[in-house]
Amino acid sequence: MTTEVTTPSLIPTLPGSTYVDEAVFRAEQERIFEQMWFCAIRSADLDKAGAWRTVQIGRESVLISRTRKGGIRAFYNICRHRGVKLCMEEQGEAARNFQCPYHAWTYDFEGKLIAAPNLTKMPDIDRDEYGLVKVHIREYLGYVWVCLADEPPSFEEEVMGAIEERLGSVHAIDGYDVANLSLGRRIKYDVKANWKLIIENFMECYHCATIHPELTEVLPEFADGLAAQYFVGHGAEFGDDVKGFTIDGSEGLDLIPGVGEDQDRRYYAITIKPTVFVNLVPDHVIIHRMFPMAADRTIVECDWLYLPSVVESGKDVSASVELFHRVNQQDFDACERCQPAMGSKIYAKGGVLVPSEHHIGAFHDWIQEKVGDVVPTS
Ligand code: FES
Ligand SMILES: [Fe+2]
Structure with missing residues (x-):
């Protein structure tokens, strides 16, 4: 007789204190931001x-x-x-x-x-x-990466490895020629939420249908709640009548020439721990850098990068910028609404993850490994 082992629908998150406790944040500074x-x-x-x-x-x-x-x-x-x-x-x-x-x-x-x-x-x-x-x-990728550790970990494994893990190959990003794109717009967000809430939110799309009406119009599969990060190598496909990754699905900017046919009309999202998100679409790249300032405050700088010819010509990128700017505002609002509850006694044991969020569990395991010993138990 065999017994089938099934994963329960709901698995626990980290305890609420992980997002508010000063000692946890201090340990994250020492063991994560100052080491990676x-x-x-x-x-x-x-x-x-x-x-x-x-x-x-x-x-x-x-x-x-x-x-x-x-x-x-x-x-x-x-x-x-x-x-x-x-x-x-x-x-x-x-x-x-x-x-x-x-x-x-x-x-x-x-x-x-x-x-x-x-x-x-x-x-x-x-x-x-x-x-x-x-x-x-x-x-x-055109950015300066700094490591404060005496002996830095392998850049290839930590940073480039995250791209490989997400896209299936580290070279899948090469065609976007990110290092040679130009800055079309930069917006800085001061988010009153713990940096981990921002990562968890970015990793899942269970919330997309509720809070991102414009994004789900452009990427209809997001309405089903499965994030692009759920499957290795998968890019979410633009809707049939969508011309570009813009606020209203209108035509985007000039395509980045190296983007392959299989990557055209698709959106890819990559999380590079601890503080970077990379978003790839055929005509631009959006890069988020987070600066965790306190347990309940994170500054996020978001860059929209286009072909140099697009930026130099002064083409209007606003319909393009507006889509992810709105997504950012919707996401950060949601994170700010979660933050106050993290210190509540009824959230002491944390919340739960549904199946389409289960992959966030791996991020939680990583956090546990780094700072689990200082997370206060309820
Ligand atoms: S020169 Fe005295 S503190 Fe810098
Ligand atoms: Fe979102």
Whole structure:
């Protein structure tokens, strides 16, 4: 006699405290954001020598800048003298060097200490040793990925591996030539929700029919509740009468030439842990970068990327941008509505996942593995 083992329809989520507890967020900063490859900025945002950006990664502020030779360097944004935050703004342009606003220690774009008041009277100072502290970087898909770990994990496995896992092959993204696209629009969202709620929401489409009327018009299969991320290599197909990935299904922009026939008229979504979403459609690519600021606050920067000729010609991309901007607002509203409940006593054990959400369980297992030991039990 055999007994059939079936998975129950409902499987549990993480406990509510995982989304509100300060110790859990602190552990995520230490063990996830400060250890993994973190997508920081778009390389093209540093358009000349001395251009710089600062980003918050875990508990650290990181300064990323363009060198005179055209390279990119990333440093802890901390003066080596007495620790002042070197660059206070989110972006800027240094004319010749970085000068600390406190006692004027001065660093070149490679991070080397080149001047300080009375430095010549302190000949024993090693100017390299007291340079800015570098962090590891990689450039991929036109973005600068930063890793604060002493020994970074394999970029190929962690970042490129996520693309392979989703699309079936890491090369399936090559045709979109993401690194050579141009920025058509960038919108920043300040979301009052835990970063994990945003990931979970992105991974499932059970909510699509309820909150995304425009998206389900363009991608009718989303009305059935199965996300594109549910099947390996699957892209959701545009509706028959849909001309492009736009708010009203009207014609999109010029197609990216390398997009294969099998990828045409399809939408692909990829989650690259811990904080990146990549969305591929035939005429543009949408990339979300999250910056978890607190247990209940996440800044999301969303870039819409098109062929350089489209951006340079000044073509109107608004119908194209509007579709996913609206999806973003609908999604982030939903996440903000979930967040307050995470601390409720009736959510202490968490909620449940229906079958079309079961794949989120793997994300929960990963979170458990990383920080499960600090999640308070109810
Ligand atoms: S703290 Fe930067 S020069 Fe003193
Ligand atoms: Fe959504």
